[in-house]
Amino acid sequence: MPFSEKNITRVIVREAAKEWEEISETDVVVVGAGPAGLTAAHYLADFGFDVVVFERRLSFGGGIGGGGMLFHKIVVEKEAKEIAEEFGIKTREVEDGLYVIDAAEMLAKLSAGAIDSGAKVILGVTVDDVIYRPEPLRISGVLVQWSAVQIAGLHVDPLMIESKAVVDATGHDAEVVSVAARKIPELEIYVAGEKSAYSELSEKLVVEKTGKVVDGLYVAGMAVSAVYGLPRMGPIFGGMLLSGRKVAEQIMFDLKK
Numbered sequence: 001m002p003f004s005e006k007n008i009t010r011v012i013v014r015e016a017a018k019e020w021e022e023i024s025e026t027d028v029v030v031v032g033a034g035p036a037g038l039t040a041a042h043y044l045a046d047f048g049f050d051v052v053v054f055e056r057r058l059s060f061g062g063g064i065g066g067g068g069m070l071f072h073k074i075v076v077e078k079e080a081k082e083i084a085e086e087f088g089i090k091t092r093e094v095e096d097g098l099y100v101i102d103a104a105e106m107l108a109k110l111s112a113g114a115i116d117s118g119a120k121v122i123l124g125v126t127v128d129d130v131i132y133r134p135e136p137l138r139i140s141g142v143l144v145q146w147s148a149v150q151i152a153g154l155h156v157d158p159l160m161i162e163s164k165a166v167v168d169a170t171g172h173d174a175e176v177v178s179v180a181a182r183k184i185p186e187l188e189i190y191v192a193g194e195k196s197a198y199s200e201l202s203e204k205l206v207v208e209k210t211g212k213v214v215d216g217l218y219v220a221g222m223a224v225s226a227v228y229g230l231p232r233m234g235p236i237f238g239g240m241l242l243s244g245r246k247v248a249e250q251i252m253f254d255l256k257k
């Protein structure tokens, strides 16, 4: 079947533009395709929300691929095993109530799980600001830019996406909550910065503190530690999965009200 080069271009531009038009207004924006963001996106899409995940890099998984110091294994605790298994990820009990997972398998299956549930993942896009509205004061979307434009240091205005909820799942730097704290002082958000390692305590607290920061803005995963000054947990990932599921459940509760 003959085809022409111009049609390859037309298909790409037309289909992408159509989707950008659709996602300009979405239920939930998840920022970051690490373990917390992908888990949140999977459950949110399963609950029936329109979900868009923006990921800065051209790859999935955040810190998953690096395992622990590049050793290709991930550890989760018992509480998170059922979430991993829901994604079809194989777990094996080792010791101390810990389960081991192959890093590549977790990365591939969390990503596939989010997409198969209906979440739209767009790679190579960085969220660099939020939209807010007063009375009632709330976050109502994000500003997005091609990561390549940011890396090049070009002065290009971003595009804007309206949403009912934004999830900061950006990891250690809590980038979305941090920009909101810095640029909208009336939100009275204080980003404490994460503490040194205390794995067991951190795994517990990160899940406990997961949820709404201010109306319209939620935090999940390692970003929770940064926002609330919790200790880091190191290369154990159960808290990330549990946090992703918890933020999805809270958003479902809040948006269905």
Ligand code: 48F
Pocket (backbone or CB within 6 Å): 031, 032, 033, 034, 035, 036, 037, 054, 055, 056, 057, 060, 061, 062, 063, 064, 125, 126, 127, 128, 169, 170, 171, 172, 175, 176, 220, 221, 222, 223, 232, 233, 234, 235, 236, 237, 240
């Ligand atoms: O860092 P990341 O894996 O965060 P997480 O889901 O999981 C943390 C663990 O990997 C590990 C740990 C606990 O076991 O200590 O570090 O909380 O994934 C965050 C993703 O967000 C992307 C980033 O490229 C990464 O893939 N990201 C960060 N900032 C932005 C962003 C941004 N402003 N816009 C878009 N993507």
